Amino acid sequence: MPLLVQHPAYFSKSRLKSDLVAHNVALPPAKSKKEVYVELYLKHIDQRSDFSSDEEDLVQDVTVENPVVAEEPDPRDLTDDDLKAKLLEHGVKAGPILASTRAVYEKKLRKLLQSDRHDRVNGAEKGVLYSDSEEEEESEQDEDAESGSEGKSQTVEQLEEQENSQNGDFTYPQCFLLSSRLHVPASRNREPDSKGNALKSSARSLSQNSWIPVGISRSSSVDRCSGVGSVSLQVPPGSQSVSSQAFSITQMVEEMESQRALSTSSNTEGEVNGSNVQEHWPQSDRLDMPVVDEYYTPKASPYNQTMKEPLKDTFKDLLPDNDITPTRIYATCRRPIKGAAGRPVQYAYPETPASPITLERREVERHLVPIHIQIVVFLIVACLLYLIYDYAEDNSLGPFVSL
Amino acid sequence: MSSTSQKHRDFVAEPMGEKSVMALAGIGEVLGKRLEDKGFDKAYVVLGQFLVLKKDEELFRDWLKDTCGANSKQQGDCCGCLKEWCDAFL
Numbered sequence: 001m002p003l004l005v006q007h008p009a010y011f012s013k014s015r016l017k018s019d020l021v022a023h024n025v026a027l028p029p030a031k032s033k034k035e036v037y038v039e040l041y042l043k044h045i046d047q048r049s050d051f052s053s054d055e056e057d058l059v060q061d062v063t064v065e066n067p068v069v070a071e072e073p074d075p076r077d078l079t080d081d082d083l084k085a086k087l088l089e090h091g092v093k094a095g096p097i098l099a100s101t102r103a104v105y106e107k108k109l110r111k112l113l114q115s116d117r118h119d120r121v122n123g124a125e126k127g128v129l130y131s132d133s134e135e136e137e138e139s140e141q142d143e144d145a146e147s148g149s150e151g152k153s154q155t156v157e158q159l160e161e162q163e164n165s166q167n168g169d170f171t172y173p174q175c176f177l178l179s180s181r182l183h184v185p186a187s188r189n190r191e192p193d194s195k196g197n198a199l200k201s202s203a204r205s206l207s208q209n210s211w212i213p214v215g216i217s218r219s220s221s222v223d224r225c226s227g228v229g230s231v232s233l234q235v236p237p238g239s240q241s242v243s244s245q246a247f248s249i250t251q252m253v254e255e256m257e258s259q260r261a262l263s264t265s266s267n268t269e270g271e272v273n274g275s276n277v278q279e280h281w282p283q284s285d286r287l288d289m290p291v292v293d294e295y296y297t298p299k300a301s302p303y304n305q306t307m308k309e310p311l312k313d314t315f316k317d318l319l320p321d322n323d324i325t326p327t328r329i330y331a332t333c334r335r336p337i338k339g340a341a342g343r344p345v346q347y348a349y350p351e352t353p354a355s356p357i358t359l360e361r362r363e364v365e366r367h368l369v370p371i372h373i374q375i376v377v378f379l380i381v382a383c384l385l386y387l388i389y390d391y392a393e394d395n396s397l398g399p400f401v402s403l
Numbered sequence: 404m405s406s407t408s409q410k411h412r413d414f415v416a417e418p419m420g421e422k423s424v425m426a427l428a429g430i431g432e433v434l435g436k437r438l439e440d441k442g443f444d445k446a447y448v449v450l451g452q453f454l455v456l457k458k459d460e461e462l463f464r465d466w467l468k469d470t471c472g473a474n475s476k477q478q479g480d481c482c483g484c485l486k487e488w489c490d491a492f493l
Contacts, residue, residue, distance in 0.1 A: 095456055101466070
C-alpha cells in the first residue's frame with residue numbers, strides 16, 4: 001500500500017478539496033480556512049488508508065481508490081515535458097507549457113484523472129444495481145406462483161396464467177400498461193390476506209379507476225375468446241363471473257408487474273394517479289372517445305356494462321352502424337377533429353375563396369341597378385301603362401266616334 | 404449567444420492596436436483591473452494568452468476564470484470576441 005508522501009498541510013486548498021470530494025467527505029463551508037480542510041483530510045482519508053489493511057471489507061472502495069490517488073502524481077510535481085506527455089496520454093494535445101499556461105494545463109490533467117476515476121466507480125455501481133433487480137424479479141415471480149394457486153377458481157387462473165406465459169404475442173398498449181403498472185401495488189398488497197379481501201380489493205381498485213380496467217379487460221376478453229372462451233364467455237354478469245373477472249385482472253396485472261419488476265415505492269404514486277384519472281374521466285370522456293372505443297368491449301365484462309352506462313347513448317350516436325363482432329373489438333376509423341364528438345365548433349373557419357365565376361357574377365351585379373330602384377321603376381311603368389289604358393278606355397269611343 | 408454586444412462589434416471591427424483589456428467584450432472595469440494587476444494590461448496580451456492556449460475555448464475559459472474570476476457569460480463574451488477577431492485579422 002503506497003502511502004502518500006507529503007503531509008496534507010503542504011497541499012493546496014483546491015487539492016485538498018478535490019481529494020475530499022473524491023473520498024465522499026462532506027466539504028466544510030466554502031469560506032472556511034485551510035486548516036479545516038487539512039483536519040478533515042487527516043481525519044477521513046489518512047485514517048482510512050491506515051485502517052484499510054485491517055477491515056478491507058468495510059472500506060473496500062477506499063482501498064480501490066487509494067492506489068489511484070497515490071499513483072496519480074501531483075501535476076504540480078511534474079516537469080513541463082512530463083506534464084505535456086501526461087496530457088498526451090489522455091488525448092489532449094497541449095500547447096506550449098509556460099509560466100502563464102501551466103496552471104491551466106495542470107487543472108486540465110487533474111480533471112481528466114478525476115473523470116477517469118468517476119467512470120470506474122460508476123461502472124461498478126451499475127453492475128450492483130442490475131444484479132439486485134434480477135433477484136427481485138425472481139422473488140416476485142415466486143410470489144405470483146404462490147398467490148396464483150389459492151382460491152376456488154383455480155383452474156381458470158391457471159389456464160389463464162398458462163395462456164399468458166405461452167402467448168408470446170400478448171402485447172399491451174403502452175399507455176395502458178404504464179398506468180396499470182402504477183396501480184398494481186394497490187391490489188397486490190392486499191391480495192394475500194384472504195380470498196374475500198382480494199375480491200373486494202380488486203373490485204375496489206376497479207371502481208376507483210374506471211379508465212384503466214378498460215384496457216386490461218380488453219386483453220382479458222381477448223384471452224378468453226382465444227383460449228378459455230368456453231368457460232366464461234357466455235357467463236351472465238353475476239357474482240361468478242365477477243370473481244373470475246377480478247382474478248383474471250389481478251392475475252394479469254401481476255404478470256405484468258413481475259415482468260417489469262416495478263419497485264413497490266410507486267405505490268402511493270399509483271394511487272394518486274388513480275384518483276387523478278378518476279377525476280378527469282367525466283370531463284375528458286368526449287375527447288377520449290375515439291381512442292377508447294378501440295378497446296371498448298361492451299359484453300365481455302360486467303364492469304364495463306356498469307361503468308359505461310352513462311356514456312352509452314353517446315356511443316350509439318357515434319357508432320350507429322357497428323355490429324357486435326366475435327372478438328368484441330370495434331375498429332372504427334378516426335373521426336374528423338372539427339366538431340367531433342358533439343363538441344361545439346369553437347373556431348369558425350374563414351370562407352373559402354370564391355370561384356372566378358362567382359367573382360364575375362358579383363362584378364356584374366355591382367354594375368346593375370339596385371333591386372329597390374328596379375322595383376320602383378317597375379311600379380312606375382305599371383302605373384303609366386294603367387293610366388294609358390284607362391285613358392284609352394275613356395276615350396275609346398271618342399276616336400271611333402270621331403271616325 | 405444570440406446577438407453580440409456593441410462592445411463586441413466595436414472590438415471585432417478593427418485591429419486592436421493598443422487598446423486596453425477593458426475593450427474586450429465581457430471584460431468590464433472590475434475584471435479589467437484584476438487582469439491589469441496580473442500584468443495583462445493590454446488586449447493583445449490577453450490575445451497572446453488565447454493564442455498560446457491554441458485558441459482552445461475550454462482552456463481559455465479556465466484561465467480567465469482563474470485569473471480574474473470571470474463568470475461564464477463574461478468568459479463566453481471574451482472568448483467569442485477574441486475568436487472572431489482572430490478569424491478576421493490573423
